[in-house]
Amino acid sequence: MKEYVLLVLLAVCSAKPFFSPSHITLKNLMLKDMEDTDDEDDNDDDNSLFPTKEPVYPFSPFDLFPTCPFGCQCYSRVVHCSDLGLTSVPSNIPFDTRMVDLQNNKIKEIKENDFKGLTSLYALILNNNKLTKIHPKTFQTTKKLRRLYLSHNQLTEIPLNLPKALAELRIHDNKVKKIQKDTFKGMNALHVLEMSANPLENSGIEQGAFEGVTVFHMRIAEAKLTSIPKDLPSTLLELHLDFNKISTVEDEDFKRYKELQRLGLGNNRIADIENGSFANIPRVREIHLENNKLKKIPSGLQELKYLQIIFLHSNSIAKVGINDFCPTIPKMKKSLYSAISLFNNPVKYWEIQPATFRCVLSRMSVQLGNFRK
Amino acid sequence: MKAIIIFVLLAQVSWAGPFQQRGLFDFMLEDEASGIGPDERVPPGFPELELPSPGPVCPFRCQCHLRVVQCSDLGLDKVPTDLPPDTTLLDLQNNKITEIKDGDFKNLKNLHALILVNNKISKISSGAFSPLVKLERLYLSKNHLKELPEKMPKTLQELRAHENEITKVRKSVFNGLNQMIVIELGTNPLKSSGIENGAFQGMKRLSYIRIADTNITSIPQGLPPSLTELHLDGNKISKVDASSLKGLNNLAKLGLSFNSISAVDNGSLANTPHLRELHLDNNKLIKVPGGLAEHKYIQVVYLHNNNISAVGSNDFCPPGYNTKKASYSGVSLFSNPVQYWEIQPSTFRCVYVRSAIQLGNYK
Numbered sequence: 125m126k127e128y129v130l131l132v133l134l135a136v137c138s139a140k141p142f143f144s145p146s147h148i149t150l151k152n153l154m155l156k157d158m159e160d161t162d163d164e165d166d167n168d169d170d171n172s173l174f175p176t177k178e179p180v181y182p183f184s185p186f187d188l189f190p191t192c193p194f195g196c197q198c199y200s201r202v203v204h205c206s207d208l209g210l211t212s213v214p215s216n217i218p219f220d221t222r223m224v225d226l227q228n229n230k231i232k233e234i235k236e237n238d239f240k241g242l243t244s245l246y247a248l249i250l251n252n253n254k255l256t257k258i259h260p261k262t263f264q265t266t267k268k269l270r271r272l273y274l275s276h277n278q279l280t281e282i283p284l285n286l287p288k289a290l291a292e293l294r295i296h297d298n299k300v301k302k303i304q305k306d307t308f309k310g311m312n313a314l315h316v317l318e319m320s321a322n323p324l325e326n327s328g329i330e331q332g333a334f335e336g337v338t339v340f341h342m343r344i345a346e347a348k349l350t351s352i353p354k355d356l357p358s359t360l361l362e363l364h365l366d367f368n369k370i371s372t373v374e375d376e377d378f379k380r381y382k383e384l385q386r387l388g389l390g391n392n393r394i395a396d397i398e399n400g401s402f403a404n405i406p407r408v409r410e411i412h413l414e415n416n417k418l419k420k421i422p423s424g425l426q427e428l429k430y431l432q433i434i435f436l437h438s439n440s441i442a443k444v445g446i447n448d449f450c451p452t453i454p455k456m457k458k459s460l461y462s463a464i465s466l467f468n469n470p471v472k473y474w475e476i477q478p479a480t481f482r483c484v485l486s487r488m489s490v491q492l493g494n495f496r497k
Numbered sequence: 498m499k500a501i502i503i504f505v506l507l508a509q510v511s512w513a514g515p516f517q518q519r520g521l522f523d524f525m526l527e528d529e530a531s532g533i534g535p536d537e538r539v540p541p542g543f544p545e546l547e548l549p550s551p552g553p554v555c556p557f558r559c560q561c562h563l564r565v566v567q568c569s570d571l572g573l574d575k576v577p578t579d580l581p582p583d584t585t586l587l588d589l590q591n592n593k594i595t596e597i598k599d600g601d602f603k604n605l606k607n608l609h610a611l612i613l614v615n616n617k618i619s620k621i622s623s624g625a626f627s628p629l630v631k632l633e634r635l636y637l638s639k640n641h642l643k644e645l646p647e648k649m650p651k652t653l654q655e656l657r658a659h660e661n662e663i664t665k666v667r668k669s670v671f672n673g674l675n676q677m678i679v680i681e682l683g684t685n686p687l688k689s690s691g692i693e694n695g696a697f698q699g700m701k702r703l704s705y706i707r708i709a710d711t712n713i714t715s716i717p718q719g720l721p722p723s724l725t726e727l728h729l730d731g732n733k734i735s736k737v738d739a740s741s742l743k744g745l746n747n748l749a750k751l752g753l754s755f756n757s758i759s760a761v762d763n764g765s766l767a768n769t770p771h772l773r774e775l776h777l778d779n780n781k782l783i784k785v786p787g788g789l790a791e792h793k794y795i796q797v798v799y800l801h802n803n804n805i806s807a808v809g810s811n812d813f814c815p816p817g818y819n820t821k822k823a824s825y826s827g828v829s830l831f832s833n834p835v836q837y838w839e840i841q842p843s844t845f846r847c848v849y850v851r852s853a854i855q856l857g858n859y860k
Contacts, residue, residue, distance in 0.1 A: 194774060194797075195728055195752060197679055197705050207638060207659040207683055228614075228638065228659070251590075252615070275570060275591065296570040296591070316560055320570060341560050364558055388558060410557060433557075 191218050201244070205229070213238040220244050227251040227273070234258040239266050247271040251294075258283040270313070274298065282307050282319075289313050297321040303333040311337055320345040320364075329353050344368070345388070352377040364388035366412065373397040373422075378404040390435065391415040397422040406430075414438050414465065421448040429458040434465075437491070441469040444476045450483035460485040467493030556580065564607070568592070576601040583607050590614040590636075597646075599624040610634040614657075621646040633676075637661065645670045654702075655679040662686060668693040671700065679705045687711035689733065695719035708732070709752075716741040728752040730776065737761040737786075742768040754799065755779045761786035770794075778802050778829065785812040793820065797827040801855070805833040808840045814847035824849035831857035 192198035193214030196205035201222040205214060210229040217224060219241050231253040238259075239245060245266045255277035262283065263269060269287040275296035282295060282303060291313050300322040308314060317339045324347040332355070339357040343364040350369050358380045370392040378384065384405040394416040402408065402424040410433040413422070418439040425431060426447055434449075449464065451457055461484040466476075473492040481490050555561035556577035559568035564585040568577060573592040580587065582604040594616040602608065608629050619641040626632065632650040638659035645658060647670060654676050663685040671677070677700045689712055697703060698719040706724065708717070710731035715738075720727065722744045730752045739762040742748065748769040758780040766772065766788040774797040777786065782803040789795060790811055798813070813828065815821060825848040830840075837856040845854050 194750060194776065195707070197726070204679075207657070207681065294570070316562070316567075318570065343558065362560075366558075386557065412557065 191216060193217065206249075217242060223247040223249070225249045226253070229253050232256060234262050236261045238262060240264070242266050243268065245269050247273075249273045250277065252276040255279055260284040263287045275318075286311060292316040292318075294318040295322070300324060302328045303330060305330040305332045306335075307333055308337045309335070314339055316341045318343045320347065320367075322347055324348060326350055326353055329355060331355055343388075354380065356381070358382070360384055362386040362388075366390040366392070368392050370394055371396075371417075373401050375400040375404075377401060381405060382407075384408055385430075386410045388412045389416070393417055395419065399423045402428060409433065409459070411435070421445070425449055426451045427456075429456065432459045432461055433463040434461070435463070436469070437465040437493075438468040441466065441471050444471055444480060446477045446480050449480060454483065457483045460489075462489050463491070464489060465491040467491050554579075554581070569612075580605060586610045586612070588612040589616070592616050594618055595620070597621040597625045601625055603628045606630050608632055610636075612636045613640065615639040617641055619643070623647045626650050638681075649674060652676055657681040658685070660684040663691075664688050665691040666693060666696050668696045668698075671696060675699070675701055677703050681705075681707045683707050683709040683711070683728075683731075685711050687713050689714040692717045697721055707752075720745060722746055724748055726750040726752075730754040730756070732756050734758055737765050739764045739768075741765065745769050746771065748772055749794075750774045752776045753780070757781055759783065763787045766792065773797065773823070775799070785809070789813050790815045793822045795821075796823050796825055798825070799827070799829045800833070801829040802832040805830065806835050808835055808844060810841045810844045813844060819847050821847050824853075826850075826853050827855075828853060829855040829857075831855050 192203070193205060193216055195208045196203055196214065198218060201218070201220055203217050203221050203224045206225050206227045206229070208229055210226065210231060212231060213226065213234065217239070221242055222244050223246055224239070227249050228251070231250070232255065234255065234257065236259040239248070239262060243265055246268055248266070248269060248271070251273050252275070255274065256279065258279065260283070263285055267287055268289055270289055270291040272286070272290055272292070273294045275294050275298070277298050279295065279298040279300060281300055286293070286308070288310050290311055293314065293316070296318055300319060301324060303324070314337055320343050324344060326349055334355060334357045337357045338359040340359060341362040342356060342360055344353070345364055346367040348369060349365060350371065352365065352370060352373060354377065356363065360381050361383055363381065363384060363386070366388045370389065371394060373394060373396070375398040378401060382404060385407055387405070387408060387410065390412040391414070394413065395418065397418070402422065406428065407430055408428055409430050411431065412435045414435040415438045418436065418441055420441060421436065421444055425434065426449060444466065449461065461481070464481065464484065476492070484490055555566070556568060556579060558571050559566055559577065561567070561581055564583055566580060566584045566587045569588050569590045569592070571592055573589065573594060575594055576589065576597065584605055585607055587605070587608060587610070590612050591614070594613070595618060597613070597618060597620070599622045602611070602625060606628060609631055611629070611632060611634070614636050615638070617640065618637070621642070626646065626649055629650045631652055633652055634655040635649065635653055636657045638657050638661070640661050642658065642661040642663060644663060645666060649656070649670070651673050653674055655678060659681055660683070663682065665688060666682065680697070680703065687708070691711065691713055692708070695718060697706065697717065698721060700721050701723055703721045703723055705726045706720070707728035709728055712733055713729070714733045714735060716729060716734060718741070724745055725747050727745070727748060727750070731754070734753065734756040735758060737753070737758060737760070742765055745768055749771055751769065751772060751774070754776045758777065759782065761777070761782070766786060770792070771794055772792055773794050775795065776799045778799040779802040782800065782805055784805055785800065785808055789798060790813060808830065813825065825845070828845070828848065840856070848854060
């Protein structure tokens, strides 16, 4: 009971005025995700990829075999082997290693036993290699792996049998064309998924590919999407689909993504956003629609109580109505706009009535900028 | 139950602590804190009654999670503004940043690691790093830098500037960097004498230097005695002078592969009594370097791909009573003119296992 009193005290002390239960759950979820469950002796700063402890170079003349691969640096359970021109994963990585950095080498393949027995491994960085193959049993014993960076390789699919503990997967700039059903099965901890710059089409995302996954931040930019994928995780808070070939947004598109707070759709070919599309994402705070083919301000913005940032520059918008951004009843808006961009559109700034921006934080928040022409 | 309570307690403490966490969800909390609550009266059309700005949240498209700000692979051409001031790690790799300006990192006084790998940086303003009073790791690899930046934070422990366009390293850039532990400057067009004499002198904690694949023709002078690893492979070094390794009492690993070394002066290796691993493969050596037999701790010696035509029976192991404290675990001699049948078996009497010797002339 004593603990409870303390808890209440601390809650009172903390700076925020109040917590709703959902905030606490989410917060705990994320903290838990970074928590190192059974390394009590571990004083490393878990918040960062790098331990901030003083590196130790134990010199023990009597060990028979060197325990750090030649040219790599091993300290505080971090093995740094970047920029060494390696063509394969070094064989003598210490078993208690927490992070392996192998970026910028020439590794073509990850073999079955390359990381075998590294049961404490927390982060694995394989960016910038020549990977075409990752053995399906690679991650069988790395059960604690939370961050896996595979960007800038030549992988054609997401590796199979990823560890269930994985929180972040980055596979930017590869050759992934297809996300198979069950790829992320059982991966309840996966929160960040970055798979931009892959030749992924809508048809490449199999139905059920993200079933049961609670991803919060997803980025599939610079791909070949022609519409907003409908089967992404329903837990998304951020979705970034910039630099695709999306041409329309249909009113059904966001139905699944009710929690969405940040939406990036810049640099697409969007000419039309169906009425009611945004009514499905009432919590959205930031929408980027710059560099598209919009002819008018998307409808329903005035009903988005929390919307603070909307980028609409470089479109074909010829007219802005007085109620396009702000509700008619001032109290309806719970967060003022901090940024609205409209420059590089055919509409003339003198044709927009000043009252249009009555729910904006300051004058500086609106960028009309037609004078740039 | 207790565990849960403690956990919740910890979480609470960390919220209330000096570092305000800004995770993926903090903007939700800020909703309440920002003063723009539902009951707040909004004065439309009165900009002079401006409400306080909600302050920096996570830059769009980046991920901010537990003080780590991840902005890699976004095609950014400059450092994002409004970075959360409590950031400890900022990852900006794989973008198109061309220049680091004064003020780019202002307020980031808690930053421990800055990753700028794989950008197009050719210029770093001299005051750019001055706000970073806690920076320990600076990764600048794969950029277009012609020189190392000036005025790097004194707290720096690790500097990586692999694959840039650096032609010379001046002593002054390391002035006062007494916390430095790791320096990696490989794959740069360093000139033959591109490293100023004594450049690394005085760095009392310096433990690891790697300057591979450049054009330097000699081992840098004035290396600090704290050094445990020196990697200079793929350079144009032609000789190891007796004095060049002087005072390196802690050196455990020495990499000199792929140079043009034809001679290792007698007495050179006596300067490194704790050497465990020596890589001299792919050079022009005509004999086994002197002094190995006296080394108590040496375990790995790579000498393959040289011009060694004779191996004496006391080249590796001490004569008589074995005074070595560690057995050899790897000796390579293949691709040398010496024939394996000309080497007496007793030459390797202080080797851990037979398979530790690679003669392999039969290849």
